[in-house]
Every structure is written in structure tokens, then in C-alpha cells.
Amino acid sequence: MSAAAQRVRECLLGLQQRIVDALEAEDGKGRFIRDEWRKGHGEGLTAPKTPSASAPQGGVPGSGRPGAGLQGDGITRLMEDGALLERGGVGFSHVRGPALPPSATQHRPELTGAPFEAMGVSLVFHPRNPYVPTVHMNVRMLAAGHPGQEPVTWFGGGMDLTPYYGFEEDAAHFHRINRDALAPFGEDKYPRFKQWCDDYFFLKHRSEPRGIGGIFFDDFSELGFERSFEMQRAVGDAFLDAYLPIVQRRRDMPYGERERDFQAYRRGRYVEFNLVWDRGTLFGLQSGGRTESILMSLPPIVTWRYDWKPAPGTAEARLYSDFLRPRDWADWTDRTAA
Numbered sequence: 454m455s456a457a458a459q460r461v462r463e464c465l466l467g468l469q470q471r472i473v474d475a476l477e478a479e480d481g482k483g484r485f486i487r488d489e490w491r492k493g494h495g496e497g498l499t500a501p502k503t504p505s506a507s508a509p510q511g512g513v514p515g516s517g518r519p520g521a522g523l524q525g526d527g528i529t530r531l532m533e534d535g536a537l538l539e540r541g542g543v544g545f546s547h548v549r550g551p552a553l554p555p556s557a558t559q560h561r562p563e564l565t566g567a568p569f570e571a572m573g574v575s576l577v578f579h580p581r582n583p584y585v586p587t588v589h590m591n592v593r594m595l596a597a598g599h600p601g602q603e604p605v606t607w608f609g610g611g612m613d614l615t616p617y618y619g620f621e622e623d624a625a626h627f628h629r630i631n632r633d634a635l636a637p638f639g640e641d642k643y644p645r646f647k648q649w650c651d652d653y654f655f656l657k658h659r660s661e662p663r664g665i666g667g668i669f670f671d672d673f674s675e676l677g678f679e680r681s682f683e684m685q686r687a688v689g690d691a692f693l694d695a696y697l698p699i700v701q702r703r704r705d706m707p708y709g710e711r712e713r714d715f716q717a718y719r720r721g722r723y724v725e726f727n728l729v730w731d732r733g734t735l736f737g738l739q740s741g742g743r744t745e746s747i748l749m750s751l752p753p754i755v756t757w758r759y760d761w762k763p764a765p766g767t768a769e770a771r772l773y774s775d776f777l778r779p780r781d782w783a784d785w786t787d788r789t790a791a
Contacts, residue, residue: 457606457678458570461594462547464682465574466528468592468689469545472576473530475693476541479700483535485543490743491526492548523550529746533753537585537704541578542749548572553597561597561672564605569597573610574689575733577750578696583716584703586616586623586664587723588696589750591733592689594682606678608685609671611646612692613654614699615664615723617716618768619776621785623699624665628782631668634691638676638684643783646670651779656726661777663726667695715769718761720752727751 473485525548532541553569573593580587590612598604614627628647635642650669655662668688674681727734727750734747763769 455596455604458572458594458596461682462572464686465545465572465592465689468686469528469530469543469574472543472692475697476532476538476543476578479697480532480535480537483532483538485530485532485541488529488531488746489526490529490746492524523548525549527743527746529743529749531749535581537580537582537700539579539581540749540753541576542746543574543576544746544749545574546572546746561605564597564599567597567599567602569595570604571595575750576692579720579752580700580704582704582706583617583708583712584706585700586614586703587720587752588615589613590689590692592685594685605674607672607674608681609673610685610688611650611667611669612688612695613650613664613667613669614696615719616776617719617772618712619665619772620703621775621782623702624776624780624782625785626698627665627667627695630691630695631688632783634687635668635684637687638680642670642684643668647783654726656722656730658729659722659725661722661773662779663722665776665782666779714756715763717754717756718758719772720755721757724751724755 477484525546527544527546527548529545530543532538535541547570549568549570551568552566553564571593573591575589575591575593577589578587590610592608592610594606594608596604596606612631614624616623631647632643635646646668647666649671650666651662653669654664654666673684676684734750738744738747763773
């Protein structure tokens with residue numbers, strides 16, 4: 454492992470642990486189990502959870518079976534039936550393979566078939582209270598290079614919020630933290646990555662976004678290794694500031710069967726996106742990945758209804774009319790809502 458890769462690995466493992474510690478403290482009841490895995494120990498291999506065009510698809514070319522030739526290890530941290538989190542997972546994975554397929558190098562054809570190394574941290578939290586939104590965050594690195602050549606390294610990541618009951622101040626807070634985290638790296642980064650997130654987390658078969666967005670970036674190396682790595686770290690470090698204040702505002706709001714039913718219905722959209730559109734999930738399942746770790750992003754209780762629509766004027770209807778559409782949330786104020 455190169456010194457640069459070791460630095461990234463240590464950073465990602467530290468991020469995973471900080472998030473686990475913070476959510477355990479916030480939950481007060483639940484604890485994250487720790488499940489360490491390694492290729493060749495009978496558990497398969499966890500793919501980096503990356504909604505990314507740079508994720509290798511379909512295993513290793515010429516291998517004859519998904520995942521052949523891959524090596525790696527990881528740590529899956531999972532909480533179920535907590536006071537705050539009904540289900541939540543924070544996964545770290547670090548994999549190496551002998552040949553990067555063409556689908557992973559759409560913008561870098563010269564790296565087709567080169568040995569590669571990928572690592573990342575990915576999380577999804579599904580809270581129990583319907584007034585607390587679901588959240589997803591991912592940061593990752595991929596490096597590839599032919600023998601005798603200097604490896605090319607790029608980064609990806611982002612975070613997005615999926616509320617069931619919308620609050621403008623929560624959406625604005627989440628986006629402002631992301632905007633501020635990216636500000637030192639250029640004023641173009643937040644609007645560019647916000648648009649990328651809006652475009653990516655969109656259910657084409659439903660013609661609706663998954664949530665209120667956030668930021669998403671991939672195949673990023675334009676600032677050079679050190680500065681790009683610094684930007685990735687800034688995104689990961691911003692997660693707790695972006696999410697925990699929202700949790701603390703909403704976790705004690707009273708709710709009943711109606712709210713839980715709507716939460717379960719909207720969770721169905723989350724499942725649909727992850728299993729139909731998310732390239733990271735599909736890569737993991739198609740490449741011999743560790744299924745339990747890949748699917749830890751799915752919620753524990755989900756329902757579907759045939760052609761259901763919320764009654765006009767309800768809080769449920771307001772989610773669709775006011776939140777499930779692109780908006781400049783970072784610039785929102787009470788005055789803009791008037």
C-alpha cells in the first residue's frame with residue numbers, strides 16, 4: 454500500500470469511528486455492532502458504496518465470475534432497534550483488483566484494464582421518528598495505473614437528505630453546512646455539486662427526486678491530490694454538523710400511526726432508488742460483493758400502495774409540493790418563504 458493510500462485509509466477509519474461514537478451518544482440506547490471482514494474468509498467482499506460512474510461494473514473482465522481476483526477488507530458498523538435509529542449502518546471498505554474495466558474509466562480510457570485500489574466510507578441512517586429525515590453520506594478514493602506508470606487517483610463523495618415531513622429550516626441548514634464546507638475550494642463547487650446531486654438522486658420511473666438533495670461529486674482530481682483529498686475530508690467532517698442539529702430539533706416531536714405509515718410508504722422510494730438506479734449498489738451485487746453490507750442501506754420497515762396520493766392541504770402533500778423539487782435551499786430565509 455502506498456503512503457498516500459495509507460493516509461486516506463487512516464482518515465476514513467477515523468471518520469467512521471467519530472460518526473459511530475457521535476450517533477451512539479445521540480441515540481442513548483442502541484450500539485453499533487462491529488463486523489470485520491476480509492476477502493477469502495468465507496464472507497465475500499463489500500464493494501465501496503459509491504453512486505458513481507467510476508465504480509467498476511460486473512466484476513473483473515475475463516475472470517469468468519463476479520469479483521474474481523479482488524482482495525480487500527472492511528468494517529461494517531450497524532445499529533438496529535435503537536431509540537433514535539431504527540436502522541443505521543456505517544461501512545468502511547478497501548478493495549484492490551487486477552483490472553479496472555472500461556465502465557470505470559469513461560473519462561480515462563487510458564486506464565482501462567489497469568490494476569486499481571478503491572476505498573470508502575458510506576452510511577445510511579433510518580431514524581424511528583418520521584419527523585427525523587433519513588440521511589446518506591459517502592466519501593471515497595479510487596487509484597489506478599498500469600505497471601511502471603504513476604497511479605492516477607481521484608475522489609468522490611457527498612451527502613443527501615431524505616425527509617418524510619419537510620421543514621425549510623432543516624433543508625436550509627443542511628445545504629448551508631455543505632456550502633460552507635466546500636467554500637475554501639472554490640465558489641463553483643457547491644452549486645456544481647448540488648446540481649450533480651439533484652440530477653443523480655432522481656427516480657426516473659417516478660419523475661421525482663429522492664429527497665431534498667445535498668451535494669455529490671465524482672471522478673474529482675482537478676485540485677491535485679493534496680487539495681482534492683483535503684476537500685474530501687472537509688465533506689466527511691461536515692456530516693455531523695449538517696445532520697445532528699436536525700436530529701436534535703425533531704427527535705422528540707410526537708407522532709402516531711399516520712406518520713409512521715407515511716414514513717414506511719416513502720421509504721419505498723428509497724428502496725426503489727437503491728435497487729433500480731444506484732450504481733454502487735448494483736456494482737456490489739453484480740461483482741460478488743458482501744450482500745449483508747451492501748444492503749445495510751435499506752430500511753427495516755417499508756410499504757407500497759397502489760397509485761396512492763396524499764390528500765390536498767396535508768403535511769404529506771406539502772412534502773411533494775414544497776420539498777420534492779429543486780430549490781436553492783442555501784439561500785432560503787423566512788422572508789423568501791413569505
